[in-house]
Amino acid sequence: MPFRKDFLWGGATAANQCEGGYNLSNRGLANVDVVPHGEDRFAIITGQKKHLAFDDAHFYPAKEAIDMYHHWKEDLALFAEMGFKTYRMSLAWTRIFPNGDEETPNEEGLAFYEAIFLECQRLGIEPLVTITHFDCPIHLIKTYGGWRNRKMIDFYGRLARTIFTRYKGLVKYWLTFNEINMLLHAPFMGAGIVFEAGENRDEVLYHAAHHELLASALATKIAHEIDPENKVGCMLAAGDYYPYDCDPENVFEAQKLNRENLFFIDVQSRGYYPSYKLKELERKNITLPIEAGDLALLREHTVDFISFSYYSSRVARVKSDADKTAGNIFESVANPYLKSSEWGWQIDPKGLRITMNTAYDRYQKPLFVVENGLGAMDHLKQDGTIEDDYRIAYMAAHIAEMKKAVEIDGVDLLGYTSWGCIDLVSAGTGEMSKRYGFIYVDRDDEGHGTLKRIPKKSFYWYQKVIKTNGEDL
Numbered sequence: 001m002p003f004r005k006d007f008l009w010g011g012a013t014a015a016n017q018c019e020g021g022y023n024l025s026n027r028g029l030a031n032v033d034v035v036p037h038g039e040d041r042f043a044i045i046t047g048q049k050k051h052l053a054f055d056d057a058h059f060y061p062a063k064e065a066i067d068m069y070h071h072w073k074e075d076l077a078l079f080a081e082m083g084f085k086t087y088r089m090s091l092a093w094t095r096i097f098p099n100g101d102e103e104t105p106n107e108e109g110l111a112f113y114e115a116i117f118l119e120c121q122r123l124g125i126e127p128l129v130t131i132t133h134f135d136c137p138i139h140l141i142k143t144y145g146g147w148r149n150r151k152m153i154d155f156y157g158r159l160a161r162t163i164f165t166r167y168k169g170l171v172k173y174w175l176t177f178n179e180i181n182m183l184l185h186a187p188f189m190g191a192g193i194v195f196e197a198g199e200n201r202d203e204v205l206y207h208a209a210h211h212e213l214l215a216s217a218l219a220t221k222i223a224h225e226i227d228p229e230n231k232v233g234c235m236l237a238a239g240d241y242y243p244y245d246c247d248p249e250n251v252f253e254a255q256k257l258n259r260e261n262l263f264f265i266d267v268q269s270r271g272y273y274p275s276y277k278l279k280e281l282e283r284k285n286i287t288l289p290i291e292a293g294d295l296a297l298l299r300e301h302t303v304d305f306i307s308f309s310y311y312s313s314r315v316a317r318v319k320s321d322a323d324k325t326a327g328n329i330f331e332s333v334a335n336p337y338l339k340s341s342e343w344g345w346q347i348d349p350k351g352l353r354i355t356m357n358t359a360y361d362r363y364q365k366p367l368f369v370v371e372n373g374l375g376a377m378d379h380l381k382q383d384g385t386i387e388d389d390y391r392i393a394y395m396a397a398h399i400a401e402m403k404k405a406v407e408i409d410g411v412d413l414l415g416y417t418s419w420g421c422i423d424l425v426s427a428g429t430g431e432m433s434k435r436y437g438f439i440y441v442d443r444d445d446e447g448h449g450t451l452k453r454i455p456k457k458s459f460y461w462y463q464k465v466i467k468t469n470g471e472d473l
């Protein structure tokens with residue numbers, strides 16, 4: 001059997017994309033709440049446009065999302081019915097520390113997640129918790145400028161200590177930052193950064209990166225101190241860059257772009273800044289704000305496992321007039337060998353095996369695929385069913401390649417959580433109509449609908465996959 005007996009099959013969500021209840025249980029406001037659906041969204045999430053409060057001109061899908069705040073018990077029951085061994089979710093920082101810099105946490109927020117973890121325990125589902133999934137309290141952005149400020153490390157450290165202490169014995173698997181490399185591409189989401197006029201953007205980004213890397217190492221340290229059973233992972237928006245062809249210029253370009261992403265994981269997993277990045281920063285005249293003790297912290301508190309999202313591979317070509325393709329924020333040269341989803345993301349199951357091998361060769365630590373899936377338009381039929389065969393085909397093909405990575409290549413893999421196991425708000429577009437779930441949620445892009453949950457055909461398919469530990473795809 002390729003997958004280990006205790007393989008962690010499950011699904012993944014993020015608080016801001018499913019929870020809603022943005023003003024309940026004393027919760028504060030976060031960057032992710034104020035990103036609207038519509039044409040301003042991209043400029044805001046990439047830090048080009050300032051938007052730190054609600055206004056009447058926009059619709060904010062995260063305010064209610066799929067209202068998991070009130071439906072979590074029902075949703076967990078459906079996950080259990082599918083046979084989930086794990087459920088990846090994130091905590092809303094502002095539910096625990098509404099402003100982010102308080103000395104004491106908000107008990108209502110802590111109790112909310114505790115109830116979820118207790119229910120998981122009852123159902124035999126191991127929680128896999130992302131500490132921050134693109135969220136940063138608005139107060140920290142306004143007062144400190146987000147992760148460009150070193151003080152963020154202390155606030156994050158306090159959050160980490162609070163949750164590791166409170167949820168000891170209930171949660172064992174933790175991820176420090178969702179898709180940490182997204183910081184370079186979507187800095188408002190990745191680091192609460194809005195650029196000021198005249199700023200050296202690269203400098204701001206790499207200072208923020210240094211602070212997040214330190215915060216991640218600090219959280220790893222605290223997690224291990226509080227409970228040696230804790231396992232902490234880093235999280236990468238992965239998908240190897242292929243060279244467009246064997247032109248050495250393109251091969252080198254692919255290496256360069258791969259390093260740009262892997263740089264974060266290099267630090268989190270190996271414990272030091274790679275020489276290629278130090279040289280690049282030197283050329284750009286950027287000095288990292290390294291203080292006494294920083295390098296030791298990074299070196300001594302590396303992650304236990306490597307987790308990543310995989311939606312597609314990417315293509316590197318120096319010549320800039322090549323056709324482009326969409327993807328999660330990353331723009332890439334189109335691969336002529338691949339088909340695309342309705343949102344233009346290219347579909348490459350073999351790329352998952354390739355990406356897994358790259359990561360395992362480089363780090364030699366267990367891997368965890370914590371996001372993968374197909375964003376597609378679903379159609380609710382008259383008889384109330386949803387036949388999402390396209391999703392089944394996508395996932396079966398990816399799981400088959402993942403299986404080869406384990407069985408043939410010998411990659412050590414802890415588990416697989418498909419993205420958006422229940423339909424939720426898209427991070428990139430703010431749409432509901434870009435659906436990833438095994439469970440349909442009756443809600444549209446403008447926030448209308450009953451929020452009713454309906455299992456799709458893929459629900460029963462995934463149930464069988466889990467039951468047979470990936471044998472029957």
Ligand code: BG6
Nearest residue numbers: 014179309328375426427428429
């Ligand atoms: C990843 C994120 O980038 O991709 C998720 O971690 C996101 O939050 C997912 O939802 C899919 O992207 P999108 O834009 O289709 O929601």
